[in-house]
Amino acid sequence: MTAILIVEDHALVREAMVQGLGRLGAGVRCIEAGSADEALACLDAEGSVDLAVVDLMLPEMSGFSLLAILGKRFPDMPAIVVSAMDDEASVRRAMKAGASGFVSKSSSGDTLLQAVREVLDGGVPTPPRFAPAAPTPRRARPLAEQYGLTTAQARVLELLANGSTNREIADSLGLSEGTVKVHMTAIFRALGVVNRAQALVAIARSGTRL
The missing domain is CATH 3.40.50.2300 (Response regulator)
Structure with missing residues (x-):
């Protein structure tokens, strides 16, 4: 329901x-x-x-x-x-x-x-x-690198950008949902957002590759 x-x-x-x-x-x-x-x-x-x-x-x-x-x-x-x-x-x-x-x-x-x-x-x-303009990759550093994300956080960020849920991210990366939530919190803090929707907007507007 x-x-x-x-x-x-x-x-x-x-x-x-x-x-x-x-x-x-x-x-x-x-x-x-x-x-x-x-x-x-x-x-x-x-x-x-x-x-x-x-x-x-x-x-x-x-x-x-x-x-x-x-x-x-x-x-x-x-x-x-x-x-x-x-x-x-x-x-x-x-x-x-x-x-x-x-x-x-x-x-x-x-x-x-x-x-x-x-x-x-x-x-x-x-x-x-x-609507946010479609990303136009240039010679910018990857988004994860710009915000100082770890390798694990970068993988979570990529799956987040693809629309995966926390459960799907956990299954894909072999992690617990609790661990994924910890990574999500760190990603939101790095991007300066408070939720998944704002993170997606920030990714779309960045114009850089993941």
Whole structure:
């Protein structure tokens, strides 16, 4: 069962999202929250949620602030922003705050479904005009070397960039998931990010080979 938390203060919009996400299949369960505080209460009660869908314009606490809190308290849970504030500054601010993807409210329901599928698979969807440019390798040093990563961390970084989960990385390298998490923490610290989504964005923007 895939649990998706929808944080949207407008009931009609929230209900439309629930109906739309229902097209993902019977194995999807949507949890509704009308504010940031309600969302955090839901997460504390649920214990485990696979994905959060967050509006930026929330009462009392903005979506930007909520993203920052989610990144610290639930670092393994990705979050997609769905907002009418789709200017470049808002998109980049949301991604910097920890969003794993961004969908404009002017987009179709199919766009949201595709974004959800992509994030659950480890991708980072953003509006096309803001998507990171494809890397253009030059004579730069490998990314792992630039950030002083060890050989083991470099191997983990490469598999991370390919979209592998911690379990898949552990199986590929013959490590325990605990060891992979330790390497992940070191990689995030070196890249100056707090979660997997931000790491993928940093890798894409670096323009250097791994």
